Amino acid sequence: MDDLNKTLRDIQDYLSPELDGWEQMIYHYVFRHTILEGIDTITVPARSVGPKIGKGRDGASELARNNIPRKLRTLEQKGAIKILGKTTNGTKVQIVLPRDIPGLIRQPAEAAVVDMETIDFFSSSENRSRIFERDARKCCYCLKSVENEGATLDHIISQGDGGNHSYNNLVTACFECNSRKHSRGVSFPRNFVFQEVGINSTDWKEKRCSRYRKWTARRSSRN
Ligand SMILES: [Zn+2]
Numbered sequence: 001m002d003d004l005n006k007t008l009r010d011i012q013d014y015l016s017p018e019l020d021g022w023e024q025m026i027y028h029y030v031f032r033h034t035i036l037e038g039i040d041t042i043t044v045p046a047r048s049v050g051p052k053i054g055k056g057r058d059g060a061s062e063l064a065r066n067n068i069p070r071k072l073r074t075l076e077q078k079g080a081i082k083i084l085g086k087t088t089n090g091t092k093v094q095i096v097l098p099r100d101i102p103g104l105i106r107q108p109a110e111a112a113v114v115d116m117e118t119i120d121f122f123s124s125s126e127n128r129s130r131i132f133e134r135d136a137r138k139c140c141y142c143l144k145s146v147e148n149e150g151a152t153l154d155h156i157i158s159q160g161d162g163g164n165h166s167y168n169n170l171v172t173a174c175f176e177c178n179s180r181k182h183s184r185g186v187s188f189p190r191n192f193v194f195q196e197v198g199i200n201s202t203d204w205k206e207k208r209c210s211r212y213r214k215w216t217a218r219r220s221s222r223n
Pocket of ligand 1: 139140141142143144173174175176177178
């Protein structure tokens with residue numbers, strides 16, 4: 001059943017755009033009388049197919065009898081059927097499923113793997129804006145809304161501690177929180193969310209935790 005579902009989707013998504021209306025009708029006719037009957041060849045009767053398909057309730061012009069052999073040939077040229085021969089009853093054809101038509105189904109390009117750690121989100125205003133947008137233009141520490149002029153980017157792991165300008169290491173902060181953080185040592189953002197594909201939140205949390213451990217170790221050594 002899954003296979004039939006997939007085949008029907010492939011016909012609609014990949015094959016139909018390659019066929020004209022008549023070719024689609026004949027292909028569906030052949031599909032009905034082969035795959036759905038558990039066989040793969042059929043003799044397409046030139047005489048009777050015409051009146052049966054393409055006419056519609058309003059009596060639109062039906063597929064003319066002499067068009068059928070022509071459309072069978074163009075279907076073969078497009079790889080959708082193989083013509084096996086002619087008999088007195090019609091044309092014997094073998095259906096070719098979309099997955100077996102060379103080059104028809106294009107595999108989606110491998111999604112480009114973007115290493116967010118290597119992209120600088122600090123230096124260009126366009127990338128800075130992406131961080132502000134991700135954080136809904138709210139300070140990640142006090143949750144106050146910040147306008148562009150008042151918004152700063154804060155390095156969660158400071159540059160002095162090896163933090164970079166990456167997406168995972170930057171959060172929106174208001175000027176006050178950013179300044180206060182410098183005087184206090186460290187703060188942890190409260191509404192940091194991993195919204196975009198490519199964020200390794202486990203990795204980020206690990207960094208955040210190791211930073212926290214360092215901070216608590218320093219604090220307890222002072223006490
Ligand atoms: Zn703030």
